[in-house]
Amino acid sequence: xxxxxxxxxxxxxxxxxxxxxxxxxxxxxxxxxxxxxxxxxxxxxxxxxxxxxxxxxxxxxxxxxxxxxxxxxxxxxxxxxxxxxxxxxxxxxxxxxxxxxxxxxxxxxxxxxxxxxxxxxxxxxxxxxxxxxxxxxxxxxxxxxxxxxxxxxxxxxxxxxxxxxxxxxxxxxxxxxxxxxxxxxxxxxxxxxxxxxxxxxxxxxxxx
Ligand code: TIU
Numbered sequence: 207x208x209x210x211x212x213x214x215x216x217x218x219x220x221x222x223x224x225x226x227x228x229x230x231x232x233x234x235x236x237x238x239x240x241x242x243x244x245x246x247x248x249x250x251x252x253x254x255x256x257x258x259x260x261x262x263x264x265x266x267x268x269x270x271x272x273x274x275x276x277x278x279x280x281x282x283x284x285x286x287x288x289x290x291x292x293x294x295x296x297x298x299x300x301x302x303x304x305x306x307x308x309x310x311x312x313x314x315x316x317x318x319x320x321x322x323x324x325x326x327x328x329x330x331x332x333x334x335x336x337x338x339x340x341x342x343x344x345x346x347x348x349x350x351x352x353x354x355x356x357x358x359x360x361x362x363x364x365x366x367x368x369x370x371x372x373x374x375x376x377x378x379x380x381x382x383x384x385x386x387x388x389x390x391x392x393x394x395x396x397x398x399x400x401x402x403x404x405x406x407x408x409x410x411x412x413x414x
Contacts, residue, residue, distance in 0.1 A: 211342075211343055211344055211345055212259065212343050212344075212345035212346060212347055213259065213260040213261070213262055213338065213341055213343045213345075213346055213347070214250070214251070214254045214259050214260070214261045214262070214346075214347045214349065215262050215263075215264070215328065215346050215347065215348045215349065215350070215360070216247065216251070216261065216262070216263045216264070216312065216349050216350050217263075217264050217328065217348065217349065217350025217351065217356050217357050217360060218264055218265060218266050218350050218351055218352075218356050219243070219244075219247065219263070219308050219309055219312045219350055219351060220265050220266065220267075220305070220306055220307060220308055220309065221295055221304065221305045221306070221307060221308075221309055222266070222267075222295070222298065222299050222305045222306055223237065223240060223266075223351050223352070224237055224240050224241060224244075224309055224351070225237060225295065225305070225309070226294075227293050227294035227295050227305070228293065228295055228298065228299075228305045229266075229289070229298050229299045229305070230381065231286075232285040232286045232287040232288075232291075232293070232298060233283060233285050234284075234285070234286070235381035236381060237381075239379065239380070239381050239383070240351050240352070240379045240380075240381070242376075242379060243349075243350075243351060243376070243377055243378065243379040244309070244311050244312065246374075246376045246377050246406045247312060247349050247350075247374075247377040247406075248311055248312065249406065249410065250347075250349060250374060250377055250406050250409060250410065251312060253409075253410050253413050253414075254347075254413070255315065257413050259347075259413075260319075260341050260343070261314070261315075261318045261319075262318070262319045262320075262321065262334070262337060262338075263308060263312075263314050263318060263319065263320045263321070264320070264321045264322075264323050264328045264332075264334070264350070264356075264360075265301075265306060265307070265308060265320065265321070265322050265323070266299065266306075266322075266323055266324075266325075266326070266356060267299050267300060267301040267303075267306040267322050267323075267324070268289060268290070268299060268300055268301060268324055269300075269301060269324075270297070270300055270301070270302070272289065272290050272300075274324040274331065275289055275290070275324060293305060301322050308320075319337055321333060321334045321337070325359070326355050326356045326359040326360075327356070327359035327360050327362075327363050328356075328359075328360040328363075328364075329360070329363045329364075329367070330363075335367065338369070343369075344368070344369060344370060345369060345370040345371070345372070346361075346364055346369050346370070346371045346372070347371075347372050347374060347409060348360065348361055348364075348371050348372065348373045348374070348378075348401075349373075349374050349377035349378055350377070350378060351378065351379050351380070352378075352379065352380045352381060352385075352386075353373075353378040353379060353380045353385065353386045353389040353390065354380055354382070354385040354386070354388075354389035355380075357373065357378050357389070358389055358392075358393075361373060361393060361400050361401055362400055364401075365400045365401055370401065370402075371393070371400065371401030371402070372401060372402050372403070372404060372409070373390065373393055373401060373402070373403045373404075374403070374404065374405070374406045374409055375390055375403050375404065375405050375406075376405055376406050377406050378390070390403045
């Protein structure tokens with residue numbers, strides 16, 4: 207993997223998805239299932255930073271007045287709390303709240319780009335696409351949660367926009383282990399219909 211032509215993208219490693227009392231748990235999920243992503247992703251972040259790879263983080267979340275949250279998203283499902291309701295980590299999935307921020311273990315360093323996004327994909331209603339264009343990269347190494355929701359939405363759109371995507375298998379995760387496995391297969395099936403997948407060990411080896 208030649209350096210200088212790719213960025214590391216870390217999707218939604220937020221307390222709202224990984225810690226009790228946040229959005230993920232209000233949807234009925236066991237948030238502990240995502241924690242296995244943290245250690246390998248910490249290693250990937252450290253090695254990427256050391257190699258000078260640009261790192262971009264995203265956070266799903268909404269404006270305090272929820273004007274960027276479509277009614278369909280606000281009303282969907284039968285969550286124990288809805289987006290914007292008060293929870294133990296602040297208002298659920300609202301920008302600026304403690305729960306909406308990235309977990310301490312993977313906190314961005316000064317200078318790393320962080321995009322708040324109202325949707326599942328990183329491109330919709332954000333400056334993510336412009337940031338990639340400014341960086342001049344054509345390839346993305348994609349990590350984060352959840353594999354079949356925000357990672358997939360982002361990878362599918364990135365693929366349409368002409369980016370080659372490599373999704374790191376152990377640095378992505380789902381509340382549904384079978385969805386995780388299948389989502390990864392869906393990316394690389396048919397000769398790489400949306401991109402490719404690999405374990406973080408291969409990425410670290412290629413960086414070294
Ligand atoms: N619920 C779920 O699996 N995911 C999300 O709502 N957002 C992200 O994937 N970040």
